[in-house]
Amino acid sequence: MKTIIEPFKIKSIEPIKFTTQAEREEVLQRAFYNPFLIPADDVLIDLLTDSGTSAMSAKQWAGIMDGDESYAGSRSFFRFEKAVRGLTGLKYIIPTHQGRAAEKILFSIVGGPGKYIPNNTHFDTTRANVEFTGAEAVDLLIEDGKKPDLIADFKGNMDIQALESFIEKRGAENIPLCMITITNNSGGGQPVSMANIRETKALLRKYSIPLFLDACRFAENAFFIKKREPGYANKSIVEIAREMFSYADGCTMSAKKDALVNMGGFLALNDAELATKARNILIVTEGFPTYGGLAGRDLEAIAQGLEEIVDEHYLTYRIRSVEYLGEKLIKANVPIVRPPGGHAIYLDAKRFASHLSPEQYPGQAIVCELYRLGGIRTVEIGSVMFGRYDKSTHTLIPAAMELVRLAIPRRVYTQSHIDYVAEVVLEVYANRNTLKGLVITEEAPMLRHFTAKFRVL
Numbered sequence: 001m002k003t004i005i006e007p008f009k010i011k012s013i014e015p016i017k018f019t020t021q022a023e024r025e026e027v028l029q030r031a032f033y034n035p036f037l038i039p040a041d042d043v044l045i046d047l048l049t050d051s052g053t054s055a056m057s058a059k060q061w062a063g064i065m066d067g068d069e070s071y072a073g074s075r076s077f078f079r080f081e082k083a084v085r086g087l088t089g090l091k092y093i094i095p096t097h098q099g100r101a102a103e104k105i106l107f108s109i110v111g112g113p114g115k116y117i118p119n120n121t122h123f124d125t126t127r128a129n130v131e132f133t134g135a136e137a138v139d140l141l142i143e144d145g146k147k148p149d150l151i152a153d154f155k156g157n158m159d160i161q162a163l164e165s166f167i168e169k170r171g172a173e174n175i176p177l178c179m180i181t182i183t184n185n186s187g188g189g190q191p192v193s194m195a196n197i198r199e200t201k202a203l204l205r206k207y208s209i210p211l212f213l214d215a216c217r218f219a220e221n222a223f224f225i226k227k228r229e230p231g232y233a234n235k236s237i238v239e240i241a242r243e244m245f246s247y248a249d250g251c252t253m254s255a256k257k258d259a260l261v262n263m264g265g266f267l268a269l270n271d272a273e274l275a276t277k278a279r280n281i282l283i284v285t286e287g288f289p290t291y292g293g294l295a296g297r298d299l300e301a302i303a304q305g306l307e308e309i310v311d312e313h314y315l316t317y318r319i320r321s322v323e324y325l326g327e328k329l330i331k332a333n334v335p336i337v338r339p340p341g342g343h344a345i346y347l348d349a350k351r352f353a354s355h356l357s358p359e360q361y362p363g364q365a366i367v368c369e370l371y372r373l374g375g376i377r378t379v380e381i382g383s384v385m386f387g388r389y390d391k392s393t394h395t396l397i398p399a400a401m402e403l404v405r406l407a408i409p410r411r412v413y414t415q416s417h418i419d420y421v422a423e424v425v426l427e428v429y430a431n432r433n434t435l436k437g438l439v440i441t442e443e444a445p446m447l448r449h450f451t452a453k454f455r456v457l
């Protein structure tokens with residue numbers, strides 16, 4: 001087979017700034033060793049997130065000019081609504097300024113003290129929005145999904161037996177809805193199988209609990225189903241997406257991922273009463289239901305992006321470009337979550353920096369070194385992001401996994417950028433014994449990773 005190439009050519013470019021190692025050391029100090037506090041201009045290759053960092057197509061930019069900015073009943077809204085409904089089959093389509101706004105609206109209606117929201121793995125903003133209402137966010141990922149070096153096709157699957165026991169224990173009346181995150185971002189970008197979505201829905205139906213998809217990466221998930229699940233090889237991505245959504249009663253989506261835009265999101269659902277409640281909140285917090293926190297041009301770009309994301313040439317290149325980086329690291333024995341996920345490579349920091357304990361935040365140490373050595377910005381997804389404190393002993397309850405995510409922005413970097421990234425990771429790995437742990441000196445009560453300050457031990 002020939003090399004899988006980028007299915008586009010470059011029309012407009014953005015220079016990146018080179019810095020010296022000495023300059024980066026200073027930047028790190030000023031940023032208190034938190035990559036979120038580093039000015040983007042001081043970053044060479046930015047793998048902090050694949051969220052809102054996509055390169056838009058010429059047609060999306062044309063849509064930006066063509067957007068209808070009418071306050072009510074904008075033409076761009078109807079195009080957006082049609083695109084979302086066409087993919088999801090869901091009835092009520094509510095635009096929000098990003099994914100977390102959809103979460104905030106949904107959980108402020110169904111959440112509250114005494115309620116439980118199960119998920120394969122809650123993303124950080126989803127968990128925060130559930131917990132903010134006083135409800136409890138529960139992760140019920142299959143055991144295989146927690147083993148970074150175990151190779152399996154669908155490591156994002158929900159543990160259906162655990163879900164059933166959980167429902168029995170807590171009572172269906174206390175579970176207003178169940179979510180499945182496709183792909184499982186916090187668990188390595190691993191996909192969820194169609195069978196698992198179908199079986200989860202069948203179980204929930206018995207208890208009359210609605211199923212919502214956290215659909216940020218629905219197209220990448222659909223592509224994995226096509227490639228890996230029996231019976232789907234000859235189905236189109238749109239057909240697979242429609243089947244996934246056919247088991248859902250609603251979804252939240254950050255358009256900053258698989259809608260290829262820099263800002264946007266939506267909540268979509270079938271329950272008329274819930275939709276009315278959501279729109280009432282939307283008007284107070286986001287905007288009128290036909291724009292909901294977005295400009296008409298944003299809605300236009302999302303509609304176009306949703307058409308482009310289901311292109312198989314695009315998805316083949318997308319999944320291959322992540323796998324390509326993964327292969328290079330695996331060949332050099334760098335411990336990563338296997339197999340590579342859809343949007344990112346996750347370094348297994350526990351094995352990478354095995355001399356550091358979770359209290360020394362091994363993932364954060366690797367993040368800092370990748371920046372210091374190569375100007376590459378990444379993010380820790382481990383005990384900095386998900387660690388809790390035991391209130392009685394004031395000790396850290398570590399996260400299940402200590403990962404460093406190298407998220408690949410969509411359509412932004414070329415193969416030589418990725419080759420460079422692999423070279424830097426290999427160099428950090430070769431010198432891993434010199435990695436130093438960190439302590440947190442300042443943190444916020446929620447989503448602490450965004451603003452926490454660190455000191456090197």
Ligand SMILES: *Cc1c(COP(=O)(O)O)cnc(C)c1O
Binds near residue numbers: 100101125126181216
């Ligand atoms: C990004 C993301 C969100 C939140 O979306 P925002 O647009 O960043 O608010 C929720 N869930 C998952 C799985 C995500 O990746």
